Amino acid sequence: MSKKVLIFGASGWLGRMTLNYIKKNNLEYNTTLVASTRRVVKKDNVNFRFISPNDLKNIQNESYDYYLNFAFLTQEKLNVINEIEYSNIIDEIIKISRNFLSKNNIKKSLLISSGAVYWKNTPKENLYTIKKLEQEDSFLQHNNNYIIGRLFGVLGSQYDLNSQYAFTSFIKAAKEEKQVKIESKVRVLRSYLYFENFLDLFFNDSFYNQTLDIWDRVFDIYEIAQIVSEIYKAELIVDSTYFDSEKVNMYVSSNYEYQKKYGKDITYNDIKNSIMNKNIFF
Numbered sequence: 077m078s079k080k081v082l083i084f085g086a087s088g089w090l091g092r093m094t095l096n097y098i099k100k101n102n103l104e105y106n107t108t109l110v111a112s113t114r115r116v117v118k119k120d121n122v123n124f125r126f127i128s129p130n131d132l133k134n135i136q137n138e139s140y141d142y143y144l145n146f147a148f149l150t151q152e153k154l155n156v157i158n159e160i161e162y163s164n165i166i167d168e169i170i171k172i173s174r175n176f177l178s179k180n181n182i183k184k185s186l187l188i189s190s191g192a193v194y195w196k197n198t199p200k201e202n203l204y205t206i207k208k209l210e211q212e213d214s215f216l217q218h219n220n221n222y223i224i225g226r227l228f229g230v231l232g233s234q235y236d237l238n239s240q241y242a243f244t245s246f247i248k249a250a251k252e253e254k255q256v257k258i259e260s261k262v263r264v265l266r267s268y269l270y271f272e273n274f275l276d277l278f279f280n281d282s283f284y285n286q287t288l289d290i291w292d293r294v295f296d297i298y299e300i301a302q303i304v305s306e307i308y309k310a311e312l313i314v315d316s317t318y319f320d321s322e323k324v325n326m327y328v329s330s331n332y333e334y335q336k337k338y339g340k341d342i343t344y345n346d347i348k349n350s351i352m353n354k355n356i357f358f
Contacts (some may be wrong), residue, residue, distance in 0.1 A: 085146030087111040092234035136179035143185040177218040191228040225290040232271035233353035250308035257313040267291035289329035
């Protein structure tokens, strides 16, 4: 009997990677996909049917083996919409998830959060920080057998070239302009997760009831830029002060619990396979 999986935020980067993982590993999962609007997307003669958040409100008295919640607004949306609208949208996302969890039987659940929660009570605190913490609290109150994974940086296939991440920006520049440019004038370090590594663990391991910083390896973004430029045979441009400056911009986890127990090295081939995977779902 196939396992039932519901993915909230299924059309975003993490959702697409999860669907690709299920397909690539021939997992016999019965998937319910939730996106911002109801629609059908055809890919490789397969119809992917998305229900809307309003449809999700009507699901009750059902059992699911896995519930994965990727639904949220990125920090960049704060530059596009005002804080009241941003807050209202996130509050509705949290409410919908809370109601779904309270009305259905979920065997194992996942919430993807962010390392930005550590900005609380620091000069970097913003509305994204506050709302991520509220989402975590709500998830904990209405859940059993959960994992909350706090992301710092992620690598994997199915990316959107218009996303505002160093990884995708480098790829887009290499493909379109045949050059990769690091805009920062100081070194930038990030804790990165290769998302397929985490999905291996989530779907196949019995660990649960933990809130963890999920990451495999710390990269200097210069290393990633080098790999991208090499693959596309693009020019790599970096400011001379990048390595000379004493300042380092760090978005790095100080919690090694996940990395020591479950983390895997991210190899050159992992990044190359992520970049060259052209089987984009949507």
